[in-house]
Amino acid sequence: MVEFALPKNSKVGKGRIFKAPAGSKKTKEFKVYRWSPDDGNNPVIDTYELDLTRVGPMVLDALIYIKNEVDQTLTFRRSCREGICGSCAMNIDGVNTLACLKPIEEVKKAVAIYPLPHMPVVKDLIPDLTAAYAQLRSIEPWLKSDTNPPPDAERRQSMEERSKLDGMWECILCFCCTTSCPSYWWNGDKYLGPATLLAAYRWIADSRDEYTGERLDALEDPLKLYACRTIMNCTQSCPKGLNPAEAIGKIKQLQLERKG
Amino acid sequence: MAGNDNLQIQVMRSQLGRVRGLGAAKSGVEHWWVERVTSIALLPLTIWFVVAVLMHLGAPQAVVAHWAGRTVNTVLLLALVMLTFYHMQLGLQVVIDDYVNDAKSHLATSLANKGAALILALFAIVAILRMAFKAPAA
Numbered sequence: 001m002v003e004f005a006l007p008k009n010s011k012v013g014k015g016r017i018f019k020a021p022a023g024s025k026k027t028k029e030f031k032v033y034r035w036s037p038d039d040g041n042n043p044v045i046d047t048y049e050l051d052l053t054r055v056g057p058m059v060l061d062a063l064i065y066i067k068n069e070v071d072q073t074l075t076f077r078r079s080c081r082e083g084i085c086g087s088c089a090m091n092i093d094g095v096n097t098l099a100c101l102k103p104i105e106e107v108k109k110a111v112a113i114y115p116l117p118h119m120p121v122v123k124d125l126i127p128d129l130t131a132a133y134a135q136l137r138s139i140e141p142w143l144k145s146d147t148n149p150p151p152d153a154e155r156r157q158s159m160e161e162r163s164k165l166d167g168m169w170e171c172i173l174c175f176c177c178t179t180s181c182p183s184y185w186w187n188g189d190k191y192l193g194p195a196t197l198l199a200a201y202r203w204i205a206d207s208r209d210e211y212t213g214e215r216l217d218a219l220e221d222p223l224k225l226y227a228c229r230t231i232m233n234c235t236q237s238c239p240k241g242l243n244p245a246e247a248i249g250k251i252k253q254l255q256l257e258r259k260g
Numbered sequence: 261m262a263g264n265d266n267l268q269i270q271v272m273r274s275q276l277g278r279v280r281g282l283g284a285a286k287s288g289v290e291h292w293w294v295e296r297v298t299s300i301a302l303l304p305l306t307i308w309f310v311v312a313v314l315m316h317l318g319a320p321q322a323v324v325a326h327w328a329g330r331t332v333n334t335v336l337l338l339a340l341v342m343l344t345f346y347h348m349q350l351g352l353q354v355v356i357d358d359y360v361n362d363a364k365s366h367l368a369t370s371l372a373n374k375g376a377a378l379i380l381a382l383f384a385i386v387a388i389l390r391m392a393f394k395a396p397a398a
C-alpha cells in the first residue's frame with residue numbers, strides 16, 4: 001500500500017544552526033536536509049545563515065559557499081554549474097530544479113533544500129539514481145538500424161525529420177521530472193517515469209531508427225507506460241522547459257494508431 | 261554499529277534485471293482508450309438523463325415508468341447505466357493499480373471492483389427493463 005507517513009528512520013529532526021558572521025549586511029537563511037549513512041541517526045535540517053553580499057546569485061553558489069566557508073561536511077553533486085550536466089538536481093523551495101539555475105532571489109523566505117523526492121538517499125542532497133538509470137538503459141537509448149550507414153558519411157535526415165527531435169534532445173537527464181511524478185512515487189519500480197519515456201520517444205521519433213515497433217512493444221504495459229495519469233508535474237518541474245507529458249501522450253497515440 | 265544494519269543486502273539481482281522484470285504485458289492500450297471513449301459517450305447521455313429527471317420532478321411513478329418504457333428512452337437508459345458502470349470499473353481499476361501494490365490484495369480488490377460494478381449494473385438494468393415491460397408499449 002501507499003505509505004502516507006515517513007518510516008520511523010526517515011522522520012526529520014531539528015539540526016544545527018550556523019549564525020551569519022557579525023557585521024553581515026544582507027543575511028538569508030538556508031535550511032538544508034542532512035543525513036549520513038554512517039551514524040545511524042535520523043535526518044535533520046541544518047540552518048545556515050549566509051551574508052548574500054559574499055555569495056553568488058544561484059542556490060548552487062550558496063551550497064558551494066557553505067561547503068567552502070562554513071561546513072565542509074555538506075555533501076551534494078555539481079559539475080557544470082550552468083544547467084548542462086544535470087548533477088545538481090534537488091528540491092528547492094518545494095520544487096525540483098537545478099540548483100545552478102535557481103536564483104536565490106526567487107525564494108522569498110528561507111531557502112529550503114532537500115534531495116530529489118522519493119528516492120533512496122546516499123548522503124545529504126545526493127539521491128541514489130541507479131534504479132532510474134537502469135530504467136533509462138532498459139529502453140535502449142541508442143540508434144538501432146539494420147540498414148548500413150553510407151560507407152563514407154553519416155546517416156542522413158531531412159530538416160523536417162530532424163525537427164521532430166526538438167524538445168527532446170535537450171533533455172539533460174536530471175530526473176527532476178521523474179522524481180516529481182506521483183505515479184513514479186507510488187509505482188517507481190514498474191512505471192518508467194517521464195525522463196525515461198521522453199528518451200524512449202526521442203528514439204521512436206528518430207527517422208534513422210528502424211526499431212520503432214519493438215520500442216512500442218517494450219512500452220505497451222499497464223504500468224511501464226500507462227501508469228502516467230497526465231498529472232503534468234513533470235512538465236511543470238522541468239528546468240529545461242521540456243514537455244515530457246506531451247511526449248508520453250504521443251507514445252500513447254502511436255500505441256493506439258498501430259492497433260488500427 | 262547501528263549504521264551497519266543499513267548495509268544488509270537481500271536482493272543482489274542487477275538493477276537492469278529488476279527493471280526488465282517479466283517484460284511488457286503487451287496490454288493497456290485498450291483500457292486507456294475505452295476509458296476515454298466511454299467518458300466522451302457519457303457526456304451527452306448524462307446531460308440527457310439529468311434534463312429528463314428535472315422535467316419529471318414531482319411526477320407520479322406511473323408517468324416516470326411510462327416515460328422509461330418508450331423504446332428510445334429504454335435504450336438510452338440501458339446505454340447510460342452500462343457505460344457508467346463500465347467506465348466506473350475502469351477508473352477504479354486505475355486507482356487500485358496506483359495504490360494497492362501487494363499482489364494478493366491487488367487481485368482481491370480488482371476482482372471486488374469488477375464484481376461490484378457488474379452486480380450494480382445488473383440491478384440497474386433489471387430495474388429499467390421492469391419499467392419498460394410494465395408500461396404499455398409506445
Ligand code: SF4
Nearest residue numbers: 181228229231232234
Ligand atoms: S504527466 Fe505522467 S509522467 Fe508527468 S507527472 Fe503526470 S503522471 Fe507523471
Ligand code: SF4
Nearest residue numbers: 171172174175177238
Ligand atoms: S525532461 Fe527535463 S526534468 Fe526531465 S530529465 Fe530531462 S531535463 Fe530533466
Ligand code: FES
Nearest residue numbers: 080081086088100
Ligand atoms: S551543476 Fe550541472 S546542471 Fe547544475
